[in-house]
Amino acid sequence: MNTRLHYLGTAARIIEPVQHLAILTCMDARVDVSALLGLRPGDAHVIRNAGGRASSDALRALAISQAVMHTREVMVIHHTDCALGRFSQAQLNEQITMASGHGFAEELGCFTDPIQAIVEDIERLRACPYLPARDKVRGFIYDLTSNVVTEVPAPDRIPT
Numbered sequence: 001m002n003t004r005l006h007y008l009g010t011a012a013r014i015i016e017p018v019q020h021l022a023i024l025t026c027m028d029a030r031v032d033v034s035a036l037l038g039l040r041p042g043d044a045h046v047i048r049n050a051g052g053r054a055s056s057d058a059l060r061a062l063a064i065s066q067a068v069m070h071t072r073e074v075m076v077i078h079h080t081d082c083a084l085g086r087f088s089q090a091q092l093n094e095q096i097t098m099a100s101g102h103g104f105a106e107e108l109g110c111f112t113d114p115i116q117a118i119v120e121d122i123e124r125l126r127a128c129p130y131l132p133a134r135d136k137v138r139g140f141i142y143d144l145t146s147n148v149v150t151e152v153p154a155p156d157r158i159p160t
């Protein structure tokens with residue numbers, strides 16, 4: 001028996017996320033998004049990158065999530081003590097360059113104001129023409145110390 005499929009149960013047979021939800025969050029190992037939201041296998045798409053930023057790659061993944069897998073809601077979840085807020089773009093570029101031995105100068109999405117970063121990502125998603133469902137894009141900050149998730153209010157105007 002395939003133990004993984006046995007574990008997934010009915011979720012293994014349903015390709016579309018049961019909750020019609022996609023989550024964009026940080027790769028930080030301390031963020032256990034499934035435990036945080038009580039998600040089970042099959043419930044949601046989880047897209048992760050450094051900072052949980054609405055990068056071009058994240059937007060592509062969300063476009064597939066919505067158009068092909070029919071998710072209809074996006075949660076952007078950033079967190080406190082994020083490396084992209086603790087280091088500057090220049091510092092990270094230097095560290096990657098030093099560690100790899102190759103000059104690195106790509107945009108990494110560093111930020112100084114974590115709340116503003118969430119608002120920017122919400123606006124970027126709401127402005128993305130390739131996302132058919134942009135009316136339920138919400139942003140949240142996860143406080144690692146208190147283990148509490150708080151919604152970040154964002155401008156409610158949806159660009160066309």
Ligand code: ZN
Pocket residue numbers: 026027028050051052079081082083084
């Ligand atoms: Zn982070």
